[in-house]
Amino acid sequence: MSDRRAAAIRPARLEDLDALVAFEIAIARASFSERAVVDRALHARRVAAALEDPREGTFVHAPAGEAHGWVWISLRENALTGERYGYLRSVAVAPEAAERTGLAQALVERATAFATERGMREVVGKVHVENVAMRVIFRETGFAPQHLTMRRRLAAAECAGA
Amino acid sequence: MSESAEAAVRRLLAEALDDPAVVHAPADTPLLAGGLELDSLATAELVVALESAYGVEIALADLELASLRTIGTLAEHVRRADAPDTSR
Numbered sequence: 001m002s003d004r005r006a007a008a009i010r011p012a013r014l015e016d017l018d019a020l021v022a023f024e025i026a027i028a029r030a031s032f033s034e035r036a037v038v039d040r041a042l043h044a045r046r047v048a049a050a051l052e053d054p055r056e057g058t059f060v061h062a063p064a065g066e067a068h069g070w071v072w073i074s075l076r077e078n079a080l081t082g083e084r085y086g087y088l089r090s091v092a093v094a095p096e097a098a099e100r101t102g103l104a105q106a107l108v109e110r111a112t113a114f115a116t117e118r119g120m121r122e123v124v125g126k127v128h129v130e131n132v133a134m135r136v137i138f139r140e141t142g143f144a145p146q147h148l149t150m151r152r153r154l155a156a157a158e159c160a161g162a
Numbered sequence: 163m164s165e166s167a168e169a170a171v172r173r174l175l176a177e178a179l180d181d182p183a184v185v186h187a188p189a190d191t192p193l194l195a196g197g198l199e200l201d202s203l204a205t206a207e208l209v210v211a212l213e214s215a216y217g218v219e220i221a222l223a224d225l226e227l228a229s230l231r232t233i234g235t236l237a238e239h240v241r242r243a244d245a246p247d248t249s250r
Contacts, residue, residue, distance in 0.1 A: 101201040132221050133206035136230065140194060140202075145225045 005061070005099060009110050012051055012058040012067070019067040020047045020060070023092040031128050050074075057086075057114035061093075061103060068097035071107035073114055073123070086115030088125035091137060108141045167216075167244060168237035174211050175233065178204050189234030197232070205230060212236075218243035 012020060024043040028036035037043075050056035050072060061069030072090035077083070088111060093103050115123050125143065127134045165173070168189070176184040179198060191197045193205065200208065209220045209230075218240050220229060229239035 100203075101199060102195075104202060129225075130221055131206075132209045132227070133202040135221075135227055136194070136202040136205045139227050139230075148225075 005063075005103065005106055006110075008063040009059050009061050009069070009106065012060045012070070014048065014051060016060050016062070016067045017044060017048060017051075019094075020058075020070055023067075023070040023094075024090060027090050027092055030131055030134075047072075057111050059107065059110050059114070061097070061107060063098065068094040069103050069107050071111045073111035075115065075118060075120060083122075084120055086112070086120045086123035088123055091125075091134065104137045105141050108137060112141070166237075167241035168233070170216060171212070171233060171237045171240060174208055174215075175200075178208055178211075184233075187233060189237070190232050192232055193230055193236065212240060216240060216244065 021040050021043045024047060025036070025038050025040070028038060028043075047058070050058050055075040057071075057073040057075075059071050060067035070090060070092045071088075074087045074089055076085055076087050078085070088108065091104055091107055091111075093100055093107070097103060112123050123143075124146070125138065127138060129135075172185045172187075175193075175198065176182050178200065184198065187198070193200050193208075212218055213220055220227075220239065223243070224230075224239065229236050
């Protein structure tokens with residue numbers, strides 16, 4: 001990662017909110033396609049709350065003021081084991097961002113550093129199997145698959161109340 | 163597949179990078195960091211192009227995306243997927 005690029009990654013602020021909501025909606029579409037939640041007000045409330053919460057790591061790449069990259073990580077605790085970990089919720093880079101190559105990785109590294117600095121020893125994240133771009137970013141930043149989500153589509157006749 | 167798997171991979175890479183020299187790059191050239199420096203979006207587009215043009219499965223068949231390490235590993239993945247099933 002270039003020093004210049006790292007220097008342009010800073011904590012997200014309320015003034016970034018419009019750009020962050022657009023990123024969240026783009027991520028929802030990439031992850032859930034037709035079932036994506038695209039309610040701007042809902043995303044704005046969630047992101048604005050995170051900006052105020054010290055357990056949430058929210059960073060943007062904004063070399064010229066406007067956010068062209070976004071990463072969001074939450075600090076969580078396993079209810080059964082008590083183990084604390086970072087949950088990588090969002091990674092996005094705007095199509096118009098300069099120096100795109102490696103930018104998403106730089107954002108993931110910044111989020112990982114946020115977790116490490118707060119004592120986390122593990123970071124996890126979810127990605128749709130068809131989202132190869134994000135899977136490449138995970139692979140390039142040292143993540144490996146751990147769980148598989150299994151889904152069986154039910155025919156209408158199998159659904160109660162159908 | 164009329165052209166070899168490796169030729170197909172090299173041709174698609176040359177198109178993605180707009181660099182005909184990729185056709186002659188060593189097979190152990192990394193596709194991403196330290197090699198061709200494909201970014202994540204370009205890599206995803208390459209995967210989609212290979213899957214749709216040659217019917218190979220990468221996203222679902224290679225959970226660790228290990229086939230995307232080098233030109234050679236990707237060509238090998240495409241070659242295996244294209245080979246007739248002789249296991250039974």
